[in-house]
Amino acid sequence: MAAGQRVRMMEETRAKLLLAARNAFAEKGFAAASMDELTAAVGLTRGALYHNFGDKKGLLRAVIEQLDAEMVAKARAARERAATPWAGFLEECVAYIELALEPEIQRIMLLDGPAVLGDPSRWPGQTACLRATTETIQALIDAGTLHPVDAEAAARLINGAALDAALWVAAADEPRTVLPKAIDAFRCLASGLLRSEA
Amino acid sequence: MAAGQRVRMMEETRAKLLLAARNAFAEKGFAAASMDELTAAVGLTRGALYHNFGDKKGLLRAVIEQLDAEMVAKARAARERAATPWAGFLEECVAYIELALEPEIQRIMLLDGPAVLGDPSRWPGQTACLRATTETIQALIDAGTLHPVDAEAAARLINGAALDAALWVAAADEPRTVLPKAIDAFRCLASGLLRSEA
DNA sequence: AAGTTGACATACGCACCGTATGCGAGCATG
DNA sequence: CATGCTCGCATACGGTGCGTATGTCAACTT
Known part of the structure; x- marks a missing residue:
C-alpha cells in the first residue's frame, strides 16, 4: 500500500x-x-x-461547519449575480431564506445547533454566514448606501429575521404561498437600513 | 380535611x-x-x-407557557406606556430584546424550546408573544402607519430579529456596550415598515 | 525483524428516561 | 359506619445510549 x-x-x-x-x-x-x-x-x-x-457534540460541530460552508458559497453566488451592491445584499438574504427551507439546514443549523453548541456567534468559525453578511453590510455603509449603524448588529438582526422567517415558512401549512409574503415583508424591513428610500 | x-x-x-x-x-x-x-x-x-x-417534554411545554405569559405581560405594559401606537410598537420590541437578555428566557425559550418542541409558531399557544406582535402590526397597517405587508410575516421577522439580537447581545463579551448598538440597529430596521420616513 | 504508532473495534460502567406496579389517603355508597 | 373505588404519588424494572478503557491488527520506523 x-x-x-x-x-x-x-x-x-x-x-x-x-x-x-x-x-x-x-x-x-x-x-x-x-x-x-x-x-x-x-x-x-x-x-x-x-x-x-x-464526542457527539464534536460530530455536530463538524457537520455544521460543512453545512455552513455550503450555505455561504450559495449565498455568495446569489449576491454576485445581482447588478447593484444593494440588490446583491437583498439576493444574499433571500438566498438564506430559501436555503433555510431545507429540512436538513433547519433541523441542524437552526434548531439543534444553537441548543447544543450555544449562540451561533460563539461557534468555531462564528458562522461564515454571519461574517459574510457583516462584511457586505459594512461595505454598503462605507459606500454611503446604508445608515451608519453597527454592521455586526445589523447583520445579526438581518440574519435572525431571515432564518426565522424561513423557519416559519417551512412550518406553515402551505409553504409555497407564504414564502412570497415572507420575502416581501423582508424586503420592506431591510429597506429601513437604506439611507434614502429606494 | x-x-x-x-x-x-x-x-x-x-x-x-x-x-x-x-x-x-x-x-x-x-x-x-x-x-x-x-x-x-x-x-x-x-x-x-x-x-x-x-413526560419530560410536557414539563418543558408547561414551563414555556408560563414564561410566555410573563413575557407578554411585560411587553404589553411597555407598549402601553408609550405615547403613539408606533412608539408603542417599538417599545414592545425593545422590551422583548431586553427580556431575552435573561439567561432563563434565552436557554429555555430561545435555545432548547425550538430544538425540543419545534418551530415556535407551532407551539400550543403558538407563542402569545407572536400573536401579540401580529395584532399590533395589523392595527398599525389598518391605521395606515405601515406598508401593507402580511402582518404575520412581519411579526415573525420582527420577533426573530429582536430575539436573535438579544441572543447575540447576551453572548457578547460586554453586553452593556453592544445592547445600545443592537437597539439602534433594530429601530433603523423597523423603520423600513413605516409608510413614510419618521 | 522487532518495536512503535495509530486507526478502529470491543467491552464495561453509569446515568437516565418511560412504564408498570404498589400504596395510602380521601370520597362515594349502602 | 364499613367497604370499595379513585387518585395522587412513590417504588421497581427494563431498555437504551453515551463516554471511556482496553484490545487488536496493520503500517511505519530503525
Whole structure:
C-alpha cells in the first residue's frame, strides 16, 4: 500500500461519518440520533467516531461547519449575480431564506445547533454566514448606501429575521404561498437600513 | 380535611415542579437536566412528574407557557406606556430584546424550546408573544402607519430579529456596550415598515 | 525483524428516561 | 359506619445510549 493511503482512508471514514451524521441528525434530530445506528449505517462502530470527532457534540460541530460552508458559497453566488451592491445584499438574504427551507439546514443549523453548541456567534468559525453578511453590510455603509449603524448588529438582526422567517415558512401549512409574503415583508424591513428610500 | 384540598395540593405540587424545572432547565439546559434531581430538589419523585405532565417534554411545554405569559405581560405594559401606537410598537420590541437578555428566557425559550418542541409558531399557544406582535402590526397597517405587508410575516421577522439580537447581545463579551448598538440597529430596521420616513 | 504508532473495534460502567406496579389517603355508597 | 373505588404519588424494572478503557491488527520506523 502506497504512502498516504492511511490518511486517505482516514479522510474517507470521516466523510462517511459526516454523511451519516447529516442524515441522522436531519431526520431524527441530534438528541434522538443514536451513535450506534449512525455508525453502523456506514459499516463502522462508535470507536471510529470517538477517535475522529471526540464526542457527539464534536460530530455536530463538524457537520455544521460543512453545512455552513455550503450555505455561504450559495449565498455568495446569489449576491454576485445581482447588478447593484444593494440588490446583491437583498439576493444574499433571500438566498438564506430559501436555503433555510431545507429540512436538513433547519433541523441542524437552526434548531439543534444553537441548543447544543450555544449562540451561533460563539461557534468555531462564528458562522461564515454571519461574517459574510457583516462584511457586505459594512461595505454598503462605507459606500454611503446604508445608515451608519453597527454592521455586526445589523447583520445579526438581518440574519435572525431571515432564518426565522424561513423557519416559519417551512412550518406553515402551505409553504409555497407564504414564502412570497415572507420575502416581501423582508424586503420592506431591510429597506429601513437604506439611507434614502429606494 | 375540607373538600377541594386535594386539588389545592395538586396545584401546589405542579407549582413546585414548574419552579424546579425552570431552575434546572435554565442552569443545565433541557438535555442535561435530570428528572430525578429536579424532582428531588422539591421533595418529590419522578412519579409526581409523569403523573402531572406526562413526560419530560410536557414539563418543558408547561414551563414555556408560563414564561410566555410573563413575557407578554411585560411587553404589553411597555407598549402601553408609550405615547403613539408606533412608539408603542417599538417599545414592545425593545422590551422583548431586553427580556431575552435573561439567561432563563434565552436557554429555555430561545435555545432548547425550538430544538425540543419545534418551530415556535407551532407551539400550543403558538407563542402569545407572536400573536401579540401580529395584532399590533395589523392595527398599525389598518391605521395606515405601515406598508401593507402580511402582518404575520412581519411579526415573525420582527420577533426573530429582536430575539436573535438579544441572543447575540447576551453572548457578547460586554453586553452593556453592544445592547445600545443592537437597539439602534433594530429601530433603523423597523423603520423600513413605516409608510413614510419618521 | 522487532518495536512503535495509530486507526478502529470491543467491552464495561453509569446515568437516565418511560412504564408498570404498589400504596395510602380521601370520597362515594349502602 | 364499613367497604370499595379513585387518585395522587412513590417504588421497581427494563431498555437504551453515551463516554471511556482496553484490545487488536496493520503500517511505519530503525
